[in-house]
Structures are given as structure tokens and as C-alpha cells.
Amino acid sequence: MDPKGKVAIVTGASSGIGLATAKLLSAKGAELVLVARSKDKLDKLAAELPNSVAVAADMTKILDVENMVNAAKDHFGQVDILVNCAGQGYDVPVADTDIDVFHHIFDLDVVGPVVAMKQVIPIMRKQGAGSIVNVSSGTALMYLPNNGIYGGLKRTLAHISLTANVELKKDKIAVSVVYPYITDTPFDDNTIKAPTVTWAGEGGGPPFPPDTAEYAAGKIVDAIESGEPEVFAHDWMKNPRRSET
Numbered sequence: 052m053d054p055k056g057k058v059a060i061v062t063g064a065s066s067g068i069g070l071a072t073a074k075l076l077s078a079k080g081a082e083l084v085l086v087a088r089s090k091d092k093l094d095k096l097a098a099e100l101p102n103s104v105a106v107a108a109d110m111t112k113i114l115d116v117e118n119m120v121n122a123a124k125d126h127f128g129q130v131d132i133l134v135n136c137a138g139q140g141y142d143v144p145v146a147d148t149d150i151d152v153f154h155h156i157f158d159l160d161v162v163g164p165v166v167a168m169k170q171v172i173p174i175m176r177k178q179g180a181g182s183i184v185n186v187s188s189g190t191a192l193m194y195l196p197n198n199g200i201y202g203g204l205k206r207t208l209a210h211i212s213l214t215a216n217v218e219l220k221k222d223k224i225a226v227s228v229v230y231p232y233i234t235d236t237p238f239d240d241n242t243i244k245a246p247t248v249t250w251a252g253e254g255g256g257p258p259f260p261p262d263t264a265e266y267a268a269g270k271i272v273d274a275i276e277s278g279e280p281e282v283f284a285h286d287w288m289k290n291p292r293r294s295e296t
């Protein structure tokens with residue numbers, strides 16, 4: 052879908068990849084619904100980007116997600132694009148998983164995006180077209196120590212996306228999943244880390260330098276424009292080394 056003149060909801064628009072995606076979509080002529088919890092940051096961004104509106108929502112709260120889509124529909128009269136980018140990491144060995152944190156990350160990284168999809172799909176069906184992009188993670192494609200919970204939930208999100216892609220073809224709604232590689236954003240600072248975690252990494256660190264948020268945003272916009280079911284930050288991620296052993 053060409054973003055020009057389209058209404059796009061971008062969650063996680065206050066920081067990192069979501070922020071860069073909102074800016075890139077705006078530069079391509081989209082009208083934007085900017086979503087996150089930090090209303091002050093969103094208001095500043097809305098003042099910068101023409102035809103945009105800030106909507107504060109906690110994506111772990113079903114009512115907030117429903118209100119977000121209603122606010123978009125009320126303001127612009129349509130919703131053409133949904134980018135589910137809000138998310139948070141959880142670094143923990145499986146054996147040490149805190150079940151309350153697990154539930155929180157599940158609510159944010161999986162349930163929130165699904166609730167948002169459920170809200171926009173009827174609108175897109177009526178309009179006869181739509182584009183939904185779910186932001187997963189390269190960790191969903193590998194078995195990295197301490198990433199079982201986060202990577203597993205991002206893999207769940209990818210599976211749901213790929214299934215919805217098949218289900219919604221007949222409605223001309225393209226559903227895509229994007230797998231970013233390590234990206235230079237505040238993500239790691241915001242990741243919840245179990246006290247037992249000490250990052251060793253593969254061979255002492257990640258195999259390649261991090262991408263920029265703008266690079267990852269470019270992949271999200273590629274997904275919107277192409278409607279491809281899966282978009283990888285890098286080709287090698289299509290066939291990654293799946294574990295450290």
C-alpha cells in the first residue's frame with residue numbers, strides 16, 4: 052500500500068523504531084495516529100508532523116487499545132495502516148522466569164497487537180483494503196540464552212501475523228511481520244532483566260553492529276509498501292544460526 056494520503060496508527064511512536072517509522076510515514080505523506088503512554092512526547096511529535104494526532108494508550112490495557120482505534124476513526128474517519136511497534140524485552144533464563152513479568156510481556160508484545168488487529172480489521176474490511184505490520188524480533192528466529200520468553204512471544208506474534216495474512220487475503224488486507232535485528236534505541240535500557248542475567252553473547256557480543264532506528268523503520272515501510280508477509284532486517288536472518296551450540 053502506498054502510504055501517501057493514508058491514515059496510519061503507529062504504536063510505540065514515542066521512541067526508537069516507532070518514532071522513526073512515524074517520521075518516515077509522515078515524510079511519505081501519511082496522516083498519523085501516534086500512540087504510546089508518554090503523552091508529552093507524543094504531543095511534541097504531533098506538533099512536528101503535519102496531519103497527526105497524539106493518543107495516549109497503555110497497550111496492555113484492552114480498553115485503551117479499543118479507545119485508540121476509536122479515536123483514530125473519530126479523528127480521521129478511516130484507518131488504513133496499523134503498525135504494532137510498542138514492545139518491551141525481558142532477559143531471563145527460562146528457569147528463573149517471573150510469571151508476573153511473563154504475563155506483562157505477553158500482554159504488551161502479543162495481546163495488545165491482537166486486540167488492535169481485532170479493532171482495525173472490521174474497519175479495513177469495510178474500506179476494502181488495509182495494511183497491518185507487526186514488529187517481531189530476530190530473537191524469534193533463534194534460540195538465544197535469556198531470550199526464550201521474549202523471543203518466544205515475538206515468535207507467537209509472527210505466527211499470528213502469518214496466519215492472519217492467509218486469512219485476510221480475500222479482504223485485501225495485507226498482514227506483515229517485520230524482524231528487526233539489534234537496533235540502536237533505548238530498547239535495552241527498557242528491557243526487564245532478571246537479576247541472574249549476565250549478558251555473554253555469542254563470542255562475546257552480537258555478530259554485527261546494531262542497525263539504526265531509521266534503518267528498521269525503512270523495513271517497516273517496505274512491508275507496508277510491498278505487503279510481503281515477512282520482512283527481515285537482513286537476508287542472513289532468513290536462515291540464522293539458531294543456537295549457540
Ligand SMILES: NC(=O)c1ccc[n+]([C@@H]2O[C@H](COP(=O)([O-])OP(=O)(O)OC[C@H]3O[C@@H](n4cnc5c(N)ncnc54)[C@H](OP(=O)(O)O)[C@@H]3O)[C@@H](O)[C@H]2O)c1
Pocket residue numbers: 062063064065066067068069086087088089090108109110111136137138139140159186187188189230231232233234235236237238239241
Ligand atoms: N531495539 C532493538 O534492538 C529491537 C530488536 C528487535 C525488535 N525490537 C522491537 O521493536 C519494537 C520497538 O522497540 P524499540 O527498539 O523502538 O524500543 P524503545 O525505544 O524502548 O520503544 C518502545 C516503545 O514502546 C512503547 N511502549 C512500551 N510499553 C508500552 C505500553 N505498555 N503501552 C504502550 N506503549 C508502550 C514505548 O512508549 P512509552 O514508554 O511512552 O509507552 C516506546 O514508544 C519493540 O516491539 C521491540 O520488541 C527492537
